[in-house]
Amino acid sequence: MAPSPCALCHTNRALILRPKNHQKLCKPCFINTFEAEIHHIITANKLFHRGERIAIGASGGKDSTVLASVLKTLNERYDYGVELVLLSIDEGIKGYRDDSLETVKRNAQQYNMPLTILGYSELYGWTMDQVVEQVGKKGNCTYCGVFRRQALDRGAAKLGVQHVVTGHNADDVAETVLMNLLRGDLPRLSRTTSIVTSTPSAVANAESGVPNHTNIKRSKPLKYAYEKEIVLYAHHKQLDYFSTECIYSPEAFRGSARALIKNLERVRPSAILDVVKSGEDMARLIPGSDERCGTGGCATNTTEEAGGCGSSQGRSTGGEMADMEKRLQQNDNAADHGLEVEITTMKTPRKKNAPKKATHASTQVPRKAVNQTMGQCTRCGYLSSQNVCKACTLLEGLNKSRPKASIGQVDAEDDETSTSHLSNTMNQVGISGD
Amino acid sequence: MDNPNHGQTCRRCGLASSTIVRSEPLCQVCFVKYVSTKTVKRLETFAVRHSEPDKERRLLLPLSMGVSSLTLLHILQGHLNRQIERTGRTGFSLHVVFVDCSIIDDAAPTVVSLRTVQERFPGPIYSTVRLEDIFKTQDHGHGETEPNDGSATAKLFALFSALPSPTSRIDVASNILTRLVVDVALSSSCEAVLWGDSTTRLAEKTLSETAKGRGFSLPWQIGDGSTPFGLAFHYPLRDLLKKELVAHASIVSPPLEPLVNISSSPAHQVAVSAKNTTIDFLMKQYFESVEENYPSIVANVVRTATKLETSTSTPERRCRLCKMPITEDLLGIHGWGGDETDAVPSSGAELGHGLCYGCTRSVPVEAIDLLPT
Numbered sequence: 001m002a003p004s005p006c007a008l009c010h011t012n013r014a015l016i017l018r019p020k021n022h023q024k025l026c027k028p029c030f031i032n033t034f035e036a037e038i039h040h041i042i043t044a045n046k047l048f049h050r051g052e053r054i055a056i057g058a059s060g061g062k063d064s065t066v067l068a069s070v071l072k073t074l075n076e077r078y079d080y081g082v083e084l085v086l087l088s089i090d091e092g093i094k095g096y097r098d099d100s101l102e103t104v105k106r107n108a109q110q111y112n113m114p115l116t117i118l119g120y121s122e123l124y125g126w127t128m129d130q131v132v133e134q135v136g137k138k139g140n141c142t143y144c145g146v147f148r149r150q151a152l153d154r155g156a157a158k159l160g161v162q163h164v165v166t167g168h169n170a171d172d173v174a175e176t177v178l179m180n181l182l183r184g185d186l187p188r189l190s191r192t193t194s195i196v197t198s199t200p201s202a203v204a205n206a207e208s209g210v211p212n213h214t215n216i217k218r219s220k221p222l223k224y225a226y227e228k229e230i231v232l233y234a235h236h237k238q239l240d241y242f243s244t245e246c247i248y249s250p251e252a253f254r255g256s257a258r259a260l261i262k263n264l265e266r267v268r269p270s271a272i273l274d275v276v277k278s279g280e281d282m283a284r285l286i287p288g289s290d291e292r293c294g295t296g297g298c299a300t301n302t303t304e305e306a307g308g309c310g311s312s313q314g315r316s317t318g319g320e321m322a323d324m325e326k327r328l329q330q331n332d333n334a335a336d337h338g339l340e341v342e343i344t345t346m347k348t349p350r351k352k353n354a355p356k357k358a359t360h361a362s363t364q365v366p367r368k369a370v371n372q373t374m375g376q377c378t379r380c381g382y383l384s385s386q387n388v389c390k391a392c393t394l395l396e397g398l399n400k401s402r403p404k405a406s407i408g409q410v411d412a413e414d415d416e417t418s419t420s421h422l423s424n425t426m427n428q429v430g431i432s433g434d
Numbered sequence: 435m436d437n438p439n440h441g442q443t444c445r446r447c448g449l450a451s452s453t454i455v456r457s458e459p460l461c462q463v464c465f466v467k468y469v470s471t472k473t474v475k476r477l478e479t480f481a482v483r484h485s486e487p488d489k490e491r492r493l494l495l496p497l498s499m500g501v502s503s504l505t506l507l508h509i510l511q512g513h514l515n516r517q518i519e520r521t522g523r524t525g526f527s528l529h530v531v532f533v534d535c536s537i538i539d540d541a542a543p544t545v546v547s548l549r550t551v552q553e554r555f556p557g558p559i560y561s562t563v564r565l566e567d568i569f570k571t572q573d574h575g576h577g578e579t580e581p582n583d584g585s586a587t588a589k590l591f592a593l594f595s596a597l598p599s600p601t602s603r604i605d606v607a608s609n610i611l612t613r614l615v616v617d618v619a620l621s622s623s624c625e626a627v628l629w630g631d632s633t634t635r636l637a638e639k640t641l642s643e644t645a646k647g648r649g650f651s652l653p654w655q656i657g658d659g660s661t662p663f664g665l666a667f668h669y670p671l672r673d674l675l676k677k678e679l680v681a682h683a684s685i686v687s688p689p690l691e692p693l694v695n696i697s698s699s700p701a702h703q704v705a706v707s708a709k710n711t712t713i714d715f716l717m718k719q720y721f722e723s724v725e726e727n728y729p730s731i732v733a734n735v736v737r738t739a740t741k742l743e744t745s746t747s748t749p750e751r752r753c754r755l756c757k758m759p760i761t762e763d764l765l766g767i768h769g770w771g772g773d774e775t776d777a778v779p780s781s782g783a784e785l786g787h788g789l790c791y792g793c794t795r796s797v798p799v800e801a802i803d804l805l806p807t
C-alpha cells in the first residue's frame with residue numbers, strides 16, 4: 001500500500017491516524033492541530049485574562065503534564081500574558097506519590113515553572129496515613145475522595161492564586177456524563193459538563209482581596225481533547241510523565257461508564273465528543289438549571305485519577321451498585337405499599353467509625369438530589385448542599401477522636417501501625433513538600 | 435426469572451411461587467396480573483369514564499413482532515375485552531400498524547407473520563407500512579399499501595448504501611420508522627401512539643441517544659405525553675423490565691413466544707465483529723446485563739431521564755431527518771464548545787442541510803440529498 005500523504009499539508013507522509021476523526025496526519029500537523037484546538041477552546045471560552053496567575057493541578061500523569069506543556073507553548077506563542085505555576089497535592093500516603101512527585105519536580109525544571117507541593121497535613125491537619133490509622137482501612141476512601149475534592153482549591157488559596165486548571169479530558173467528561181445518568185444524579189451531570197466552574201461566593205469574598213478556597217475558579221482546557229490524542233501528543237513531544245495507571249479500581253458506576261465509553265469510541269470515534277455534547281445540552285434541560293448552571297463550583301473529581309483513590313484496600317468493586325440497588329428497591333417497596341417514602345440521603349452505611357455524614361457520594365438518593373440546592377458550608381464556605389460540608393464534617397469527626405488515637409488504638413490487622421505512627425508524628429511536626 | 439424457588443410462597447396469594455419479580459416471589463397467576471396491572475395503570479387517561487360514547491378515541495400501537503409490542507397488544511386486547519364485559523363499551527379503539535423493515539433486514543418479520551398475530555388478536559384494526567413508503571408522497575395511513583412501483587425502493591437503497599456504518603443505518607432506519615408511525619397515526623386520526631418499550635429498552639435508548647449526540651431531544655423520546663409531532667406518545671410498559679416481559683410471554687396461555695420474532699428489535703444485528711457492532715447493540719447488551727442484578731438501577735436511569743424538561747424555547751425549525759425542534763445552535767456539528775476548528779460557526783451550508791447534531795453524525799454530506807423530505 002502506498003503511503004498516504006498528510007491530509008493537511010499534503011506533503012509529508014501521514015504517520016498518525018487521529019483518534020478523534022480518523023484523519024491521517026503527519027507528526028508536525030498533528031502537533032499543530034492539537035495545540036490549535038486547545039488555543040481555540042481557551043480563546044473561544046475566554047478562559048484566561050492577561051496578568052492572571054494560574055495554577056496547574058499537576059499530578060505527574062499524562063493529562064496534567066500535557067496541559068502544562070501545551071499551556072507553556074501557547075502562552076509564549078500567543079502571548080496570553082499569564083503566569084503559570086504548578087500545584088501538586090500530596091495525600092500523605094507513604095510511597096504512593098514518590099514517583100509522580102519526582103516527575104512533577106522534573107517538569108517544574110523542564111518548563112521553568114514554580115512548583116508547590118502541599119500535603120493533606122498542611123491543608124487538613126491529617127495525612128491519609130493518619131486517617132487510615134484513625135478510621136481503619138475500610139471507609140478511608142470516603143475521606144480521600146472528599147479531601148481531594150477541595151485540596152486544589154485550598155492549595156490555590158494558600159498560594160494566593162484564584163484560578164486552577166486541571167487536566168480533565170473529553171473521555172473523563174463523557175465518562176462522568178454516563179456515570180451520572182447511571183447513578184441518576186442530574187445536578188452532578190450538569191456541573192461536570194461546564195468548562196468553567198467557580199463558587200457562588202466569589203463576589204462576596206472579592207472585597208477582602210485575599211483569595212480563599214471558596215472563590216477559586218476552575219477550568220478544564222482539555223475538556224474536548226481525547227485521551228488517546230493526549231497520549232499521542234505526550235509521546236511525540238517526548239514529554240516526561242509518570243505513566244503508571246492508578247492501581248485502584250474505580251467504583252462500579254464509573255468503571256461501567258468507562259468501559260462503555262471505550263466501546264463507544266471503537267464503534268464511532270466521534271462518540272466521546274457526542275456524549276459531551278449531549279451532556280451539555282441535557283444540563284440545560286434539568287429542572288431549575290438556570291440558577292445552578294455554570295456556578296456549581298465543583299468539578300466533582302478534581303484530580304486526574306478521578307475514580308481512583310490512594311488507599312482503597314477496603315474498596316469493594318460493585319458494592320456501590322449493590323448498595324444503590326438496595327436503597328432504590330426499599331423506596332419502591334415503600335411506595336408500592338403506600339408508605340411514606342423516607343428519603344434517606346444521608347443514611348449511614350455499615351461503618352461504625354465513620355461520622356454520620358460520611359457517606360460516599362453515590363449514596364445520594366437521586367430523587368432528593370434533583371431538588372437539592374447548593375449553598376455554602378457554614379464552617380469553611382465551600383460549596384455544599386449541607387450546612388456543613390463533607391470535608392468539615394469528616395474533620396470534625398477525626399479531630400474529636402484524635403486523643404484516642406495518640407493513646408494508641410491499634411488496629412489489629414494493621415501490622416504497620418508502629419511505623420506509620422512514627423511517620424505521623426513526623427508529619428505533625430510539619431513536612432514541607434517543597 | 436425462571437428460578438423455581440422451591441419452598442417460597444407467593445407474596446400476594448400465598449400459593450407456591452415460580453417467579454421472582456424484583457425481590458418478591460410471585461405465583462404465575464399473580465405475576466401475569468402484576469404485568470397487566472403495571473401496564474393498564476399507565477393508561478388511566480384512556481379509561482372508559484374519560485371517553486364520550488359518541489366520540490371514539492383511537493390509539494395506535496406500532497407492532498415490531500418483538501416480545502414487548504406483542505405483550506402490549508396482548509394486554510390491551512384483554513383490557514378492552516374486560517371493559518366491554520364491565521361497561522358494554524371501551525375507552526378507546528385500538529389500531530395496530532406493522533412496519534415492514536424487510537427491505538433492509540433479511541431476518542426482519544414480514545406481513546406473513548402479521549397474519550398469525552391477526553388471527554390471535556382479531557380485535558384491532560391492522561395496517562402495514564413498509565420502510566420505503568417514507569419516499570411516497572401520499573399518506574401512509576389507509577390499510578393496504580399499494581404495490582410498490584420500485585422508485586421508493588430504489589430511493590431507500592440509494593440512501594442506505596450511502597450511509598457509512600451499521601450504527602448510522604440503524605439510526606436512520608429507526609428515525610424513518612418513527613416518522614412512518616406518526617404519519618399513520620395522524621392519517622387514521624389516532625390521538626396517541628402506544629409504544630411497546632420496556633424499562634430496559636428506555637434505559638438503552640437514554641444512553642444510546644446520549645451517545646449519538648441527541649441528549650437535547652431525550653425528553654421527547656422517552657417521556658409520556660405530547661410530542662413535537664402533534665400527537666402524544668405513551669410507553670405503557672415503562673415499569674416493566676425486558677426480562678419480565680420475556681417470562682410473561684412464556685407463562686400466558688397460549689404463550690406469546692411462538693409469535694415473537696427475535697430479530698425485530700432495532701438493535702438486533704448480532705455483533706459479528708466489533709466493526710459491525712452498533713451503539714444501540716452495545717447499550718442493549720449493557721442493560722441486559724445490568725438488568726440481571728440491578729433492575730432498580732435500570733428503572734432509575736429511565737426515571738432520571740424522564741425528569742429532563744423539554745426546552746422552554748420553542749424553535750420554529752425542525753431537523754430534516756428526526757423532525758425534532760432545533761434551535762440554530764443545534765444545527766450540525768459545528769459552532770459549539772467542542773468544535774475546535776476555527777471554522778465559522780454553523781456555516782451556511784450546514785444551516786441549509788437542516789440536520790440536528792445527532793443526525794449530522796449519522797448522515798454524511800453526500801447522503802443528505804438522498805433523505806426523504
Ligand SMILES: [Zn+2]
Nearest residue numbers: 006009026029
Ligand atoms: Zn502534514
Ligand SMILES: [Zn+2]
Nearest residue numbers: 377380389392
Ligand atoms: Zn466546610
Ligand SMILES: [Zn+2]
Nearest residue numbers: 444447461464
Ligand atoms: Zn399468587
Ligand SMILES: [Zn+2]
Nearest residue numbers: 753756790793
Ligand atoms: Zn435530527
